[in-house]
Amino acid sequence: xxxxxxxxxxxxxxxxxxxxxxxxxxxxxxxxxxxxxxxxxxxxxxxxxxxxxxxxxxxxxxxxxxxxxxxxxxxxxxxxxxxxxxxxxxxxxxxxxxxxxxxxxxxxxxxxxxxxxxxxxxxxxxxxxxxxxxxxxxxxxxxxxxxxxxxx
Amino acid sequence: xxxxxxxxxxxxxxxxxxxxxxxxxxxxxxxxxxxxxxxxxxxxxxxxxxxxxxxxxxxxxxxxxxxxxxxxxxxxxxxxxxxxxxxxxxxxxxxxxxxxxxxxxxxxxxxxxxxxxxxxxxxxxxxxxxxxxxxxxxxxxxxxxxxxxxxxxxxxxxxxxxxxxxxxxxxxxxxxxxxxxxxxxxxxxxxxxxxxxxxxxxxxxxxxxxxxxxxxxxxxxxxxxxxxxxxxxxxxxxxxxxxxxxxxxxxxxxxxxxxxxxxxxxxxxxxxxxxxxxxxxxxxxxxxxxxxxxxxxxxxxxxxxxxxxxxxxxxxxxxxxxxxxxxxxxxxxxxxxxxxxxxxxxxxxxxxxxxxxxxxxxxxxxxxxxxxxxxxxxxxxxxxxxxxxxxxxxxxx
Ligand SMILES: [Zn+2]
Numbered sequence: 001x002x003x004x005x006x007x008x009x010x011x012x013x014x015x016x017x018x019x020x021x022x023x024x025x026x027x028x029x030x031x032x033x034x035x036x037x038x039x040x041x042x043x044x045x046x047x048x049x050x051x052x053x054x055x056x057x058x059x060x061x062x063x064x065x066x067x068x069x070x071x072x073x074x075x076x077x078x079x080x081x082x083x084x085x086x087x088x089x090x091x092x093x094x095x096x097x098x099x100x101x102x103x104x105x106x107x108x109x110x111x112x113x114x115x116x117x118x119x120x121x122x123x124x125x126x127x128x129x130x131x132x133x134x135x136x137x138x139x140x141x142x143x144x145x146x147x148x149x150x151x152x
Numbered sequence: 153x154x155x156x157x158x159x160x161x162x163x164x165x166x167x168x169x170x171x172x173x174x175x176x177x178x179x180x181x182x183x184x185x186x187x188x189x190x191x192x193x194x195x196x197x198x199x200x201x202x203x204x205x206x207x208x209x210x211x212x213x214x215x216x217x218x219x220x221x222x223x224x225x226x227x228x229x230x231x232x233x234x235x236x237x238x239x240x241x242x243x244x245x246x247x248x249x250x251x252x253x254x255x256x257x258x259x260x261x262x263x264x265x266x267x268x269x270x271x272x273x274x275x276x277x278x279x280x281x282x283x284x285x286x287x288x289x290x291x292x293x294x295x296x297x298x299x300x301x302x303x304x305x306x307x308x309x310x311x312x313x314x315x316x317x318x319x320x321x322x323x324x325x326x327x328x329x330x331x332x333x334x335x336x337x338x339x340x341x342x343x344x345x346x347x348x349x350x351x352x353x354x355x356x357x358x359x360x361x362x363x364x365x366x367x368x369x370x371x372x373x374x375x376x377x378x379x380x381x382x383x384x385x386x387x388x389x390x391x392x393x394x395x396x397x398x399x400x401x402x403x404x405x406x407x408x409x410x411x412x413x414x415x416x417x418x419x420x421x422x423x424x425x426x427x428x429x430x431x432x433x434x435x436x437x438x439x440x441x442x443x444x445x446x447x448x449x450x451x452x453x454x455x456x457x458x459x460x461x462x463x464x465x466x467x468x469x470x471x472x473x474x475x476x477x478x479x480x481x482x483x484x485x486x487x488x489x490x491x492x493x494x495x496x497x498x499x500x501x502x503x504x505x506x507x508x509x510x511x512x513x514x515x516x517x518x519x520x521x522x523x524x525x526x527x528x529x530x531x532x533x534x535x536x537x538x539x540x541x542x543x544x545x546x547x548x549x
Contacts, residue, residue: 016294047411048295054411073413074316076308077361078300082283085300090358093299095309097413105291105409107299116316132298 001032003068003124003133006109011129013084021051024063029131032124036102038064047102068122070098070135075108075116096120096135107134154259158386158548159394161197161379162507163189167343167495170373171215171273182216182271182375183228189377190229190269197379198389205263206235208254210246210270210499214285215277235262243289244446246270247376247502248532248541254380255396264382268506271375272497279371290535291408304368304449306408306536308360310417311451315362317417318466322362326353327473328450329366329492335479336489338520341504343372343495366492367450374497378506386548394513397527397546398435400428403539421540422459422531430461433544435527437461440544442484442512442522443529444505448491453477456531457485460542479520487512487520502532502541513547 018026025048028035038045039053040060047066052059075094078085085091094108108114109123114137125132165185172179194201209222218224222239226232235257240250247270254268274282283302290296290303314320330350336342348366356364386393402424409416430436437460445460447453454468462483463471471477477485488494488508491501509528511517525547532541 012298013300014298016298022294048292073416074309074313076305076312077358078302078305078308079357079361080279080283080302080359081300082287082302083280084284086280088300091300093301093305093309095409095416101412103409103411103413105296105299105301116313134299 002065003029003032003034003122005032005124005126008125008127010127012127012132013088015130022049025049026131029124029133030126034066034068034122034124034133035063036066037061045100045102047104066102067098067100070096070120070122072108072114072116072118072120072135073097073103075113094135096122107132109134109136155261156383157255157258157396158381158383159378159506159510159545160199160381160386160389160391161193161195162510163192163196163377164341164504164507165189165373165375166341167372167374167497167504169275171276173276181218182212182221182273183218183225186225186269186271186375186377187228189375190267193267193377193379197381198391199265199379199381199385201231203265203385204231204267205233206254206257206266207231207233207237208250208257208266208268209239210250210272210503211239211241212270213272213274213499215274216271235266243534244448244498244501245532245534245539245541246499251378251502251506252541254378258380258382264385266380267377268380268503269377270500270503272499273373274497275371275373282371296408302360304363305360307449307452308363310455310536311362311449313417314451314455314469318469320466320469323350323354324469324473325362325450325454326350326367327469328453329353331472331475331478332486332490332493335487335520336493338479338518339489339494341507342489342493343370344489344493363449363451369448369491369496372495372497374495374500374504376500376503376507378503392514392547392549394510395546395548396543398429398431398433398544400425400432400542401540402428403534406538407535408538409536416536417455419455419459419537419540422456422533422537422542425540425542426460426531429529429542429544433546435544440483440527440529441525442487444486444488444508445529445531446491446502446505446533447486448496450492452537453485453490455537460529460531479522484522487517487522502530505530505532509545513545
């Protein structure tokens with residue numbers, strides 16, 4: 001496991017569709033593994049995982065682990081939500097820049113808004129019907145040492 | 153050498169709530185409304201129905217029961233066309249692309265006169281149901297939507313980043329909504345015309361933080377018909393007209409966020425498309441008299457004003473607060489009232505921008521007339537301004 005796993009006692013509000021290609025991503029996530037596709041030709045990782053490399057259009061890809069640390073690029077709290085998310089509103093979402101140079105968007109699990117550029121980690125969310133992921137602030141502001149250690 | 157294209161005339165429905173509920177005993181139907189505008193627009197443009205050789209429609213909302221709307225309208229209008237009859241879709245850029253489709257038929261010499269037209273009726277559908285569709289129009293259905301992102305939540309994150317990077321404030325951004333409402337109060341086509349104060353904007357319920365109700369677009373119905381013509385036809389008409397002097401388009405190859413971290417609030421697409429449009433027109437931002445930009449939220453108007461060269465980077469919000477983008481200011485922006493106050497019938501919104509520019513450049517904008525307006529800019533977008541379409545227009549007397 002390279003991600004902390006948090007159990008959520010309900011089903012996902014809008015489950016992602018799973019393809020023959022992304023099935024591996026979601027299954028790994030369920031087990032606390034964060035990984036994505038990496039190109040065997042140009043070496044670049046891509047997120048979300050894809051059956052081809054968007055950088056060089058090679059179809060020769062492999063799976064590679066993705067580090068869980070990054071920083072908060074931006075965030076908002078959504079009050080006006082679509083019908084399926086209405087019972088969750090207001091909820092906080094964000095854009096994360098992973099240390100590996102990939103940008104993603106996800107839930108932000110934080111009661112108070114962290115300042116932008118704050119350090120974050122990705123966590124796996126295990127719902128009753130399958131996984132999602134989220135970001136959360138690291139518990140203290142200086143993480144240089146703890147980030148080098150594997151999660152307990 | 154492509155033909156130069158002119159806007160000769162237009163007719164537009166005041167933006168508002170027009171759609172009747174499906175159980176209403178009497179319905180207001182899209183084809184009847186739009187046909188009436190076609191007749192008015194051709195009269196405004198001084199063209200004969202037999203001159204029209206092409207119809208470029210924006211796609212109606214899925215709530216419009218009459219499907220294949222464009223070809224149905226050709227029948228309803230009894231209008232044989234020797235050049236394309238098309239129906240275009242491209243989210244918020246839809247009407248911009250339909251406008252391009254009409255222009256291109258003229259540029260290619262396939263017709264001398266074309267109509268760019270469309271109708272967006274949606275307000276009888278509840279917001280919760282509408283959002284079940286609209287949430288799938290931005291981001292990635294499998295890797296973003298499951299977290300609950302909505303179209304305007306991306307703009308809200310632009311706002312948070314802008315405030316953080318440039319030490320701006322919600323107050324500065326909110327001043328754009330006050331300014332746009334003031335402009336809308338002078339526009340008979342606008343949906344919300346009662347002036348508002350900064351305090352009222354700031355005290356509205358939050359929608360996507362830091363943006364409240366008056367800083368995001370309303371839901372709206374609208375319909376527009378524009379008459380476009382080969383410039384030779386426009387010149388021969390002896391009437392004032394508006395000439396397309398430059399255009400630019402750019403898609404940055406991203407949708408909402410770039411998977412390689414970039415400067416999300418620089419609006420690369422608007423910068424690039426704007427540069428192309430200015431270059432083709434042979435003008436600079438300093439030459440422009442007014443801009444009617446596609447900006448669903450206050451923050452986007454600020455970011456576009458910077459990307460199109462009307463404000464230095466990071467200064468757009470302060471410039472708006474100082475009144476430089478207000479009527480009478482250095483560079484009036486969204487004299488129509490913009491998307492927050494003129495309204496946002498999304499698939500026809502860029503048509504309303506062209507109508508405003510035409511009224512301004514033909515010196516018939518009434519109380520909101522920009523004095524001696526000669527050059528104007530419009531923009532339209534996809535995603536979080538991941539793509540932009542920019543036009544430069546010129547008044548010809
Ligand atoms: Zn590659």
